[in-house]
Amino acid sequence: MKDGELEIVLDKVASSFLEEIKGKSLQIISHFDTDGITSAAILAQSLKRFDQKFSLKIIKSLNKEIINSLPKEKIIIFLDLASGSLKDIKEADLKKVFIIDHHEINQKDIPENTQIINPELNQKQKISSSGLTYLFCKKIDEKNREFAKLAVLGMIGDMFEKEIDETFNQIMGDGEIQKKRGLLIYPSTRPINKVLEYSSNPLIPGVTGNPRGVIDLLREADLNPENGKYKNLIDLTNEEMERLVTSIVLRNPKKKHKDLIGNLFLIKIFGNLEDAREISAKVNACSREGKPEIALGFCLENSSCKKKAESIHTKYRQQLLLGIKYAEIEKINGKGYILLNARDKIKDTMIGTISSIIANSPDYEDGTIVIGMSYEGKRKIKVSGRNVGRAGRNLRELLSNVMESFNGEVGGHHSAAGCVIDLEDEEEFIKKIKRELELEVIRVGEKA
């Protein structure tokens, strides 16, 4: 078996973990996305089983300051982060550290007090932190098998469901997850008209955010309500599904028929069978809105958190639709680029998502650059850059060129990058970035 090495590491770290934690207090630090939250939920519930004392903190990102402020006497467990912070961990003089993560490791030199479970050190098997945490906790106690569904949720949050290997299959079996083929728009467990209205991935022009457009599309696909109610997406027959997919492809020709069909995963949570992507989106929305504790409570199936998470998610989706509509009207169409300065009309936590949605819409040619801007607090502006398609310029480089004249750092990679600038630089930044974007059009023209 290919992941034999990982199996050995899991065994080794689990037995040393059980030895080390006896009579000690633990501090868990986890990432705020669905993968991190589900990892924390799995470990927390596993520790509760044997009355282990621990405290838990969910963070957006880890830095040297946070590492230095950690309690020296406690055992520290990092989930879904810290693989890139080994140097800082080494220098922080912590007592004992465990890391369960799948991100890139930045150095070979692993601190002596640190034990790591990370496939990057083994066969680079594709697995989320929630999957690793689950396998780890199952080593501690076979009963922790009951948390398998959380592992699957984290896998889907990190989009590992496209490559289902033996381990993933096994975890799905443990979690009694149902897998079905169908249209990849979620939540599949709701009536199709509602699902289409809120669909931002893919964006369906004239349909997303437009109830009347939804009815037109459904009529085209010859799908009609029965007793005033449309079927749930998941209950469509194959023929109905085919007709619906065809109508969507007609509105958004960028999406190919085969890209719109795939695996849906149904998990049981709060006693109902739900679309795992919807649950993951809910968890993410809570964290993004600054409420990771509700995201966690939701994963622990706490009923008061369920209500709160639902209202946060509903509000989030509504704001997303408003943001998309605002962008449609207010964006500037330049030559080879789209510039959206949303100021305070779109939240800074949403501008990246909306820039991605614009970049995925069928309206623009590959290589077009989308730049979104939104006020962050009272003194900063968040800038998000996205490429349409896979071709195009290196956005990290492009933003770095522009940022030479301003304060702030650039993060990201080739087709998705961002930075934060000072509010007072707004006009100057727009001038400079337009010049940079237009310059390239000329250069490309010269080459041709």
Ligand SMILES: [Mn+2]
């Ligand atoms: Mn992850």
